[in-house]
Amino acid sequence: MRKEVILTTLGLRAGYGGKPVLQGLEIEVREGEIVAVIGRNGVGKSTLMKSLIGLVPAMSGSIVYRGEAVEHLPAHKRARLGMGYVPQGRDVFPRLTVGENIAVGAAIKGGGIPEVGRQRVVGAFPILGERWSQRAGTMSGGQQQQLAIGRVLIADPHMILLDEPSEGIQPNIVQDIARNMVELNRRTGVTIILVEQNLDMIRAMAQRAYVMDKGRITASLTHEALDDAAEMRRHLAV
Amino acid sequence: MDIATLAFSALYQFGDAFAFLVLSACGLAVIFGMMGVINLAHGEFIMCGAYVTAATVHAGLPLPLGILCGTLASAFVGVLVELLVIRHLYERPLDTIVATWGLSLIATQGTLILVGSTMAGVGTPFGSFQVGAYSYSIYRIVLFAAALGVLGALYALFNWTRFGVLARATIQVPHMAAALGVDTRLIYSLTFACGAGLAGLAGGLYAPTMTLVPTMGATFIMEAFVTVVIGGADVFLGTAPAGGILAIVKSGMTSWQGQLFGQIGLLIAVIIVVRVLPKGISGFVLRERT
Amino acid sequence: MTGFLALFRRLEGPQTLGRGPGFWALFALVLAGALAYPLFSDGYTVGNTVYFFVWVFIALSLSLIWGYGGSLSFGQTAFFGIAGYGYGILTINFGAAYGFTFIALLLAVAMAALVAALLGYFMFFGRISGVFLGIVTLAVTLMLERFMAQTAGPEWRIGAARLNGFNGMSAMPPLTIPWFGGPIPLFADIGLYYVVLGMLVLVYLALRMLMNSAFGNVIVAIRENPERAEMLGYDIRKYQLITFVIGAALAGLSGVLYTVWGQYITPSSMGMTAASLPLIWVAVGGRSDLTATVIGTLVVLSGFQALTIYGSQYALVFMGVLLVLTVLIAPNGLVLGIINWIAKLVTRRKQEAA
Amino acid sequence: AENPIKLGVLEDQSGDFAAATIGKVHAIQLAAEEINKAGGIMGRPLELVTYDTQSDNTRYQEFMRRVLQRDKVDAVFAGFSSASREAYRPIVDQFNGFAFYNNQYEGGVCDGHMVVTGAVPEQQFSTLIPYMMQTYGKKVYTLAADYNFGQISAEWVRKIVKENGGEMAGEEFIPLGVSQFSQSIQNIQKAKPDFVVTLLVGTAQASYYEQAASANVNLPMASSVNVGQGYEHKRFKPPSLKDMYVTTNYIEEIDSPKSKEFYAKFKAKFPNEPYVNQEAENSYLALYLYKQMVERAKSTNRDEIRKVIAMGDVCMDAPEGKVCIDPKSQHMSHTIYLAKVGADHSISFPKVWEDIKPYWLGDAGCDLTKKDPMAQYTPSNPPPKP
């Protein structure tokens, strides 16, 4: 049974200072999917994620999320529609404590941090529990990355945009994250769009993948193709 | 003269200086500390609060209500200013110096044109009391209490409420806060309004004790900036101790060598504090805490 | 010889706007205009232009320290005042004979630089940065102002020179050129005009060279990311200190010239308002470029003066509105904004033509 | 018509000092209008060239050059603060201008390019202090602004108190711009003076009165600046200025027919004027003095005019009473009123002194009819003895 489409972009053009980076990009993601986006440095993967969440405005084209055109909504409204965003380079709030960072993530739901949610996040990333009142800016790189993921999970998003979540994280936790995400996806049906360079993580998580180059989708890969090392190298070669 | 009288007078002078430093600084601390905006129109928000307070009292309202009106009026002007000007400058905080300088010119001269060069005062309430050979103004004690109250309220607001955390998050990484669902524009407006309102409150509280002229804000500015900057970003961990230290220095130096030394002592204290704690007091406290 | 040429190549580079024959032709044209213009103008206009020029040095100093170096200094007016008073004290005591006024100018500027070296050492080697730098310099400035303001009494004299408190010090001689048959005093008209114009051109070109040299590169690198700059092996404190001292000397030059221009120096030239004004000029012009700073300062000064003349009681309101609008409309400063806008138009033309 | 006589007017219409100086501009406008209606000066109409100096010394420097060099005015009426006067004085001297300083100040300017119509310390203190000492006692506390005006005035007070066999209970100087006075109030209570001389300048410092009243200091006060210049009794709520005694050469409450007429004309033209203070009257009469001098000299040339001044009989019936220019110092004699502020802030005049001369400069050795040093002197820095 094919699930409903949760997100489509049509002819999406977006970029910085009047220069488009995304050049009419089109993707389609279904409810409950985990889709990877791969591509070389600087092709626009992060730009895509930012324009989906609303941090880079769309110059033209449309973004339809759960049947609603959202390309004109500001970022916070999209977040309230259930999009969660883990940026590349973590972007934690450096002078807030770990707990406060997570409280910001939980704020969409109103009220404080729900105890169940806290248990879940701390369960997935024990270091966050241990360092609950350390200021985030003084955490190690990998710890910050874990915080950035935990901060989004606390709000039970409907769709998660993960931009290179494995960056700077130790190998066994990368495996844990992949496992946790897949498990979360099974349990709650959350949709995940994953930008990643770590092939192991992609294979462990993604059901299929888009290949991006120069602001466009140049190929769409099935799960089987992801396992094909030669095929992958062809798409990612410099 | 007995020790108790002396001790009380020292305490009173300290409290007086402390109240002035803290009340002048709080609004600025919120706007600068929280938002990174250097608000050179701070004095004019104070003036606005004082003028509205005086005007409403002349119109027949009791003083506390007048002060409330002054506070709200300043906060309202703050919202407007934020919407029209400051909002567009968060990416480049240094430019806010120019913009707010411009606003302050508009405000002082505009007031001069519209309201005239002076405004009649409202008179200080409550009268005086006697300790030993000296008589003191009761209202000054009220000011001290108000300073403590404002500090407490701000601490509660920014540390215990969701608004505080969201505001701080928004100021630190605005795009990320937005991506997490925080309505950053609203937060900015509210924070700025809060700072402007506090300035208005300071103006309202001091209105009965001062000459009301369009340039009256200038007398608060130096103390306010000095307190805020060496206090640093955190209102409670910064402004309060900074106010305390500077009040001791200022009241001590003033009673010892007169007002000039009080002021110069204040400035020297600032230089020493910054030299010893290059990140200000709250920078120091926060570093130690982690 | 090649070293000499290399020096000239430094006149243009990534740190300063304007390059190529077009720019230099324009520069020569403007310079020629500036040289010729007193011949067609009246004494007032020339004297007033000198007055505007006088402030350009302090604006340039701020552009250097703040725009290029990234350290906000409220203290430029302190150096302005120190040098101004220094000139007054020296010339009132030692007179103006044998061109001593020019030596006094140099000594006064050196005095400002020396104070800056001490203060700068204290700040930069104490790792004070950001707004804290601004507040320390402001504190020093205000302290000087308060102190000078209360020196009205007879006990405050240095030699024959009375500091004279808030009312300010006056009656210092103007700059004089020693000449056969008596020195030529440079009152605030054509004579002083050419001297100051010459200084301005020299300082402008020298700063261009400095900013496009390896030194300038390090200065902007420190602005962008001091930690990284240090990790490339640069002793950033030393670079910051040198920039600060050069800036102070320029501010001091402004102070001396101001004193010379009006034969008057006052503590209020070190007050809060005086300290903020250069920030405004520089920010409005475009602080991160020398040319923009020069043009911006001249535009703002003459604009504000014109407003004051014709704007009656609304002058200050207009000024405020203009400042706010400038910041909103031209984020990089008025002059840079216009230059960028023209550049954009030109490229669009070219694209359309192509 | 004849070509006009041009007068430069440089006063602070905005900024810190505006409250006390806008009235000066209005007074000059009023006088010019009256003179023009009556046919001008020697048939030549008056033309005012007015610039707003924004309480900023550098603006005085810019505009003094402008009026002298570009507008080529015949005389300038300029300046409120002493610093602004000192800022423009070198320029007046350099360009050989002729300036009227219509402001009460600390005294001592001996400069042939200047005529001063404001009152000086010897006029205000030689009257005020003895009266106060007789009425209230001999222990005096001075609270003064910490700059030239305050320091020199305080010096005068000290001197006169000593001459009259009194004693200084204390002296305190307040930096400009200070608005908080709790410590000073306590110092005064500690010193227990019989009265306080307040030489507080600027709007910020005027806050003292309200704060002293609310701390119940309850001492008589004497001043040469307040009320007459900053009309504090109108701005503060009674009774904060109760028992304040001020010597002034004019305030709007003066009850003489001349004064009433002046006040009525002023209010008719400027109904919104908050107060007609002594500086406004000084400015008004300055223009009439100028008229008289030009008419007698038959020229606007400064040197010709100074010859008229040197005769020593340039006098007029001003709103305050008779005033004359002292040829040695080019300062002016005044009628000095002692104004007393009541508990309800009403004004009464317990005493009036007529024709009080600005004697100090002349006695000290300034004689502009002989020599023009273009300098400012103080009691502790008198002119060099010939």
Add this chain to the structure above:
Amino acid sequence: MALLQLRDVNKHFGGLHVTNAVNLVLEQGEIHCLIGPNGAGKSTLFRLILGEHHPGSGQICFAGEDITALKSFARIRRGLSVKFQVPGVFKGLSVRQNLEIALQSRLHGVTLGREIDRLLAFLNLEAEQAQLAGNLSHGQKQWLEIGMAIALKPRLLLLDEPTAGMSPEETHMTGEMVRRLNAAGMTVLAIEHDMAFVRQVAQRVTVLHLGQVFAQGSIDEIVADERVAAIYLGQAHA
């Protein structure tokens, strides 16, 4: 000969013991990799070597000289250079200027320009040379940062997660680059979580855990170590 030697280096942050009596010897000419869980203290160790933090106790020697008390810039001038975990490029300056600033203390005039061109080509940033460094994509910033580090021609190159955010292909290229530099005489100390990279370049590996040296040896020894697998590598690499 030992190029870098750490003796009993300790560092606390408040109550947190971040490095605990670390002893580490780096031989002249080797490529040494530093691995370990997030928060183990690796980046902190770099900052101690560079003089950005000062150790509570212990000694750091470089090329036989005790540099513990030296300021950062002085250490750099003795032949150290670093690529940070979070790229610290000069955001407001062009890519070209970034490299110029790194190179200018060594080269002048025409040679300087030529060397910049060579580096740009090498970093694959020729097209972006006039762009502001702040506008680069995350991966491109990493490249630029590496470029600035090697521009100094240091005796000891410190790399903190050089391949984070790079594709496998690029990671491999970076590895080759490191080996080439090493062959030319440069000693390298690299922090990395990407085992493929570690395997490719490391001659010796040190595992840091809870601020202490946990294990040391060749990559094969480390991978075979079950304790390391338990705390760090997880099953995939075991």
